[in-house]
Amino acid sequence: MASTRRLAAIFAADVAGYSRLMGADEEGTHERLQAHRRELIDPKISQHKGRIVKNTGDGLLAEFASVVDAVRCAAELQRVMIDREAGMPEDHRIRFRIGINLGDVIVEDSDIFGDGVNVAARLEALAEPGRGCQSSCCPLPISAMIRSSNILRTA
Amino acid sequence: MASTRRLAAIFAADVAGYSRLMGADEEGTHERLQAHRRELIDPKISQHKGRIVKNTGDGLLAEFASVVDAVRCAAELQRVMIDREAGMPEDHRIRFRIGINLGDVIVEDSDIFGDGVNVAARLEALAEPGRGCQSSCCPLPISAMIRSSNILRTA
Numbered sequence: 001m002a003s004t005r006r007l008a009a010i011f012a013a014d015v016a017g018y019s020r021l022m023g024a025d026e027e028g029t030h031e032r033l034q035a036h037r038r039e040l041i042d043p044k045i046s047q048h049k050g051r052i053v054k055n056t057g058d059g060l061l062a063e064f065a066s067v068v069d070a071v072r073c074a075a076e077l078q079r080v081m082i083d084r085e086a087g088m089p090e091d092h093r094i095r096f097r098i099g100i101n102l103g104d105v106i107v108e109d110s111d112i113f114g115d116g117v118n119v120a121a122r123l124e125a126l127a128e129p130g131r132g133c134q135s136s137c138c139p140l141p142i143s144a145m146i147r148s149s150n151i152l153r154t155a
Numbered sequence: 156m157a158s159t160r161r162l163a164a165i166f167a168a169d170v171a172g173y174s175r176l177m178g179a180d181e182e183g184t185h186e187r188l189q190a191h192r193r194e195l196i197d198p199k200i201s202q203h204k205g206r207i208v209k210n211t212g213d214g215l216l217a218e219f220a221s222v223v224d225a226v227r228c229a230a231e232l233q234r235v236m237i238d239r240e241a242g243m244p245e246d247h248r249i250r251f252r253i254g255i256n257l258g259d260v261i262v263e264d265s266d267i268f269g270d271g272v273n274v275a276a277r278l279e280a281l282a283e284p285g286r287g288c289q290s291s292c293c294p295l296p297i298s299a300m301i302r303s304s305n306i307l308r309t310a
Contacts, residue, residue, distance in 0.1 A: 003182060019273045027158060030261055030268050054209060057216075057268060057276075106185055113185050113212060118174045121212075 004107040009070035010120035011050060012099045013041075013077075014059030016129035021094065033058065033094055040080055048073035053112055059096070061120075063112055067102055067134075074098045074132045081130065098132035099124030159262040164225035165275035166205060167254045168196075168232075169214030171284035176249065188213065188249055195235055203228035208267055214251070216275075218267060222257050222289075229253045229287045236285065253287035254279030 015021065021029040041060070045052055050064040050073060064070040077096065085093040101123055103116015119135060127133035170176065176184040196215070200207060205219040205228060219225035232251065240248040256278055258271015274290060282288035 003185070019270075019277070022270050022273055026270055027261065030158070034263070054211075055266065056209075056211065057266075057272060061212075106182065108189070111210065111212075115174075115177050115181055117212060118177055122174070 005104055006107055008103060008105050008112065008116070009064040009067040010101045010103050010105065010112070010117055011045075011062040011064060011070045011074065012059070012117075012120040012124040013062075013074075013096050014056060014124060016095050016097050018058035021092065024092070029094070036081070036084060036094060040084065041077060044073055044077055044080075048076075053110065059124075061112070061117070063105070067100065070100050071132075071134060074100060078130055078132065095129035097124050097127035097129055099127055100132060100134040102135065160259055161262055163258060163260050163267065163271070164219040164222040165256045165258050165260065165267070165272055166200075166217040166219060166225045166229065167214070167272075167275040167279040168217075168229075168251050169211060169279060171250045171252050173213035176247065179247070184249070191236070191239060191249060195239065196232060199228055199232055199235075203231075208265065214279075216267070216272065218260070222255065225255050226287075226289060229255060229289075233285055233287065250284035252279050252282035252284055254282055255287060255289040257290065 015033060018029075037060075042052065045062050048064065048069040049066070050062045050070065053061045053063055062070075064073070078098070081094070081096060085095070088094075099120045099122065101116055101120035103114060103119065105112040105116050106114045123133040123135060170188060173184075192215075197207065200217050203219065203224040204221070205217045205225065208216045208218055217225075219228070233253070236249070236251060240250070243249075254275045254277065256271055256275035258269060258274065260267040260271050261269045278288040278290060
């Protein structure tokens with residue numbers, strides 16, 4: 001089976017403590033998450049020329065043609081989410097973890113696969129809630145923006 | 156936002172040690188996995204009247220209208236996978252973990268959400284490679300088939 005490959009900035013996001021939040025308030029959490037998706041996240045990804053590859057229940061996998069766009073998108077999302085969840089009690093807040101990696105992905109139909117995708121998911125799992133984690137292969141000039149918006153850089 | 160709900164047997168499957176397998180042989184693992192999906196797993200799920208809700212890179216989320224169908228499907232998949240991977244060295248084998256849970260899911264468009272889905276994913280993570288793990292709310296009469304096919308039952 002022939003595979004196509006391409007370079008992509010891979011963006012993985014999920015909700016920290018999703019099972020706990022769903023256990024405490026299943027329909028409320030679900031509806032609030034869907035509203036964040038519809039009103040903020042999906043439009044913001046489009047605005048930064050990203051493409052949502054798949055939804056994962058409590059998050060998504062997206063790809064961007066530019067790492068700068070991906071990091072800028074993550075930074076803006078996290079900033080706006082603080083305001084959107086400010087009225088909720090601390091332990092009920094929906095907070096995203098975001099992982100960004102630059103990878104040479106395997107492309108099939110509209111799906112992407114490969115080590116680069118797995119690493120993005122692992123970086124996401126390492127990210128603190130409300131923050132992001134990007135691999136060191138992402139370019140350096142964005143560091144000022146990263147610092148200003150709580151997007152962490154890892155080795 | 157109105158939500159529809161329905162009872163479903165939720166079936167979550169993924170590949171044990173997928174990141175390690177992809178790290179060792181990215182394209183080979185990917186192509187073998189896609190062949191298993193195309194030739195065995197997707198047709199077997201259809202045959203048992205299941206519906207694939209989404210693909211997750213190294214696995215899938217499916218729903219069945221019957222728990223018996225879901226467990227039978229899992230058992231058959233695991234049996235056939237033993238033969239399909241018999242020629243590979245032990246540490247290169249693709250082995251699925253399968254979690255099955257009966258849940259009252261939130262349905263939106265063609266996607267499903269809710270505690271029931273999260274529990275299926277957690278059962279899957281508990282399953283041994285090549286085996287399955289189902290919740291105790293699944294009906295009892297299938298236990299003979301479960302024993303005969305390495306599908307475990309948990310409390």
